[in-house]
Amino acid sequence: MTAGLFTRLEGPVTFALPTRALCVLGLLLGLVAVVLVVSLMTGSYALDLPGVLSTLTGNAPSAIADTVVWQFRFPRTLASFGAGALLALSGATLQNVTRNPLADPSLVGVSQGAGLAVVAAIVLFPQLPYGLRPVLAFAGALAVAALIQWISMRRTGGATMRFILTGIGVAAFISAATSAMLTYGKIDQAMAALGWLAGSVHAAGWSDVAVLGLALIVLVPALFAASRPMAALRMGPEMAVALGVRVGRARVALITLSVALAAAAVAMVGPLGFVGLVAPHLAHRLARSGVGLHLGLSAAAGALLVGAADLAGRALFAPIQIPAGIVTAVIGVPIFVALILRRQGSPS
Amino acid sequence: MSVAALPRGSLFAWAVPVAGVAALLLAFGWHISVGAKTIPLGTVMEALVAYDATNFDHVVIVDLRLPRALFAVLVGAALSVAGALMQGVTRNPLAEPGILGLLIGASFAVVVFVGVFDLAPPALIPLVAAIGALAAAVTVWGISTAAPGGATPLTLVLAGAAITAFLGALITAANLLDEETFEELRVWLTGSLAGRRLDVLPWALPWLAAGLVIAFGAARQVTALAMGEETAVGLGMNVGRLKALVLVSVIALTAASVAIAGPMGFVGLVVPHAVRLFVGQDYRLVVPWSALAGAAYLLVVDIAARMALAPVEISTGLVTALLGAPIFVWLIRARL
Structure with a gap:
């Protein structure tokens, strides 16, 4: 956030590019390409x-090679990248707006609401037509986000930690409701829902890739357009007001954006846990950068994380496929614990 | 009105516990009488007093419904007492075996044990559950004390959520790797009283009894500890020993209830808080009343789970979560 701001404050002549961040971004994208190629090669029909x-x-x-690559592995890998990028952006936005390093769409129930x-x-x-799923997911996720905001904000203004705790409670409630729904439903419908709920990209086809791509095309420019108020909000509401940001409006708009990002990913591949928590944090650790570049880094890290998780999930115990959501949770929880241990009294 | 405020030896001091036990018995009878076929309470009494093996209703009552009602009583009492003790000792209104990860730890251990050894002896299941619960408790406590600010309600709940997410993912993965073994565990993992664990019951009872005895014995000292560690030390108590005792009790109670019915979330949160509203902060009253109210609560919840969407039955653990999670959120708003 500060690099761009400070160069402008220190003088118009200095035009320091955040070299390290750009290098890291290039590295991440290179790794994404590697994962893509390895993912296309790996499977029961191995290709060199x-x-x-x-x-x-x-x-x-x-x-066979044509079918395997174009009909199965390529859309699946692209879907994992898209979902990872969307969830990472959602998490990064949520963390910046709530000023809480632990905010994650799957932790506070937003993903579960969509689910x-x-x-x-x-x-x-x-x-109901398949195409309505993202809309429904968005409605569910938005309802949960509004509910948590409403519950946690009513007493005092800066209720960042109460936001997380409330989210954990709401997530527990929604998970139970979802399971009850599955008991009530007919078994074949329940099984269809169950596979999706584990957070798996194994059935992803080109239509899923199209929806994810559309979501990225629509939402990412909106997010970058809003990166300035986000940068201000990250410094705290008082500072944001001083910088001329309409805090209430910006907060609502950004949380809605974050929810939409998560909902698009969840609607297509199910709730993938902890991606929104891990990817922005990873981006932050790899290179300090302004809000806009941090979003880019987070998206690349998220795509890499979910792509690699999907690859690992289907390669490690082949022929059994472990859903990517389980792999991301197993990777994400230790990082979550590390964040709890490092957290200072107030988020930095 | 607080029970503690009543003059000792008065009629009311006796009437209230008697009324509580009567309410529990009523819930017990009601629980047995409802089901796919409603059996009148009179027949229920008859079956218990004068069992007639040729009477179909009697067979249903004694073989199917009575065990289930007993499970509800035992699990409800165990989890509520465990929750009450945890809230008192950690001085954290949100403490509960489910939220702090003990239930998932015990469940995970049982899942691994049953998955690895196909013919898992029922005698060992409570022990395995206890080991899992202990490991989870130690991990959560370790994480939250190492976190900046120490073991606050926030860090405890976050550490519990982390353990729950981690072990939950591993359980799902194990489930996918070995679908046949987990077919029967799947319902158990949502918290069910449907009574397939009848073989475990006799092995779980000693754990339950031990946990309850320790809880009743330690109740007086827990009251002092709940007022603060300095107070307890000032009263000449060995705080470390008390905490260890309470931990043993909580682990035993959690293990017994998981072995019988699987993870049943939020029971240990809801019941002690409700009880405290009536009897105050004295754990000599909170602990026994939690046992009583927890048993009655789980009986009523199980009736709801069976009746709400009849003929489909919802897992009892889901209903306890649906009822308990809003209370959890309300507690966050009211107490933090």
Whole structure:
């Protein structure tokens, strides 16, 4: 946040590029590309590197290779990248707005709200078109976000920690409601919902990639447009007011954006835990940067995290596939604990 | 009106506990009488007093419904007492076996044990659950005391949430790796009184009894500790020993209830808080009343779980979470 601001304050001549952050961003994107290629190679029908490259350029060595890569592995890998980037951006936004390093869409119940809405739709109205899922997920997630805000903000202004605790309670409630919904539903619908709830990209096709891509195209520019008020909010409401930000309006707009980002990802691949917590933190540790670049770094880290988690989940115990959501939770929790241990009295 | 305020030896001091036990018995009878076929209370009494093996209703009552009602009484009492003790000793209104990760720790240990050894002897299940609960308790306590600010309600709940998320993910993964073994554990993992663990019951009872005896014995000192560590030390108490005793009791109670019914969240949160509203802060009253009210509470919750969407049955653990989570949120608002 500070690099750009300070260079402008110190004088118009200095135009220091955040070199380290840009290098890290390039490195992360390179790793994403590596994960993509390895992911395309790995599976029950193994392909070597030239095979993958020639399939991608349209000269598949065999018809099977063409189908496996283009119909299954490529959309699946892209979906994991997209979902990871969306969740990371959602988490980064939520952390900046609530000024709470522990805020994560899956921890405070936003993902679960989206999940409940989708499961309710699958179980109660199975004939509902697939395309409505993101809308329902957004409505559910927004309702939960509003509820938590309402509960935790009413007593005192800066209730950052109460926000998290309230979210944990609300998440427990929604998880129980979702499970109850699954008991009530017919078994085949319940199974369809259950696979999705574990947070898995294994069934992702090009339509999912299209929705995720659309969400990124629509929401990311909005987010970058709002990065200035976000930077101000990160310094605290008093400072934000002093900088001329309408705090109430900016907060509502940014939380809505964050919820929309998480809802798009959850609607397509299910609630992937702790990505929104880990990726922004990782980005922060790798390179200090302004809010805008930090968002970019977070998105790249999130894409890398979920892509690698999906790859690990299907390669480690092959032929059994561990959903990516489980891998991200197992990676994310130790980092969450480390954050609890490092947290000072007030978030930095 | 507080029970503690009543003059000793008066009619009311006796009437209130008697009324409580009567309410528990009434809930017990009601629990047995409702179900797929409603059996009149008179028949329930008859089956218990003069069992007739040729009477179909009697068989249903004694073989199916009575064990389930007993499970509800035992688990409700155990978890409520465990919750009351944890709240007193950690001086944290949000403490509870579920929220602080003990239930998931015990469940995880049982899942691993049953998954690794196909013919898991029921005698060992409470022990395995106790080891899991202890490991989870030590981890959560370690994390929250090492965190800046110490073991505040916030750090305890966050550490508990972390353990819950971590072990929950591992349980799901284990579930996927070995679907056949976990078919029968799946319902148990949502907290169910449906009574498939009848073989475990005799092995869980000693744990339960030991936990309750320690809890009743330590109640007086827990009252002092709940007022603050300095107060307790000033009164000449060995705080470290008391804490260890209470930990043993909480672990035993949690292990017994998980072995019988799986993880049943939020019971230990709701009941002691409700009890304190009536009897005040004296744990000599809070502990026994929590046992009584917890038993009655879980009986009523289980009736709701069976009746709400009949003929489909919701897992009891889900209903306790649906009722308890709003209370948890309310406590955060009211107490923090």
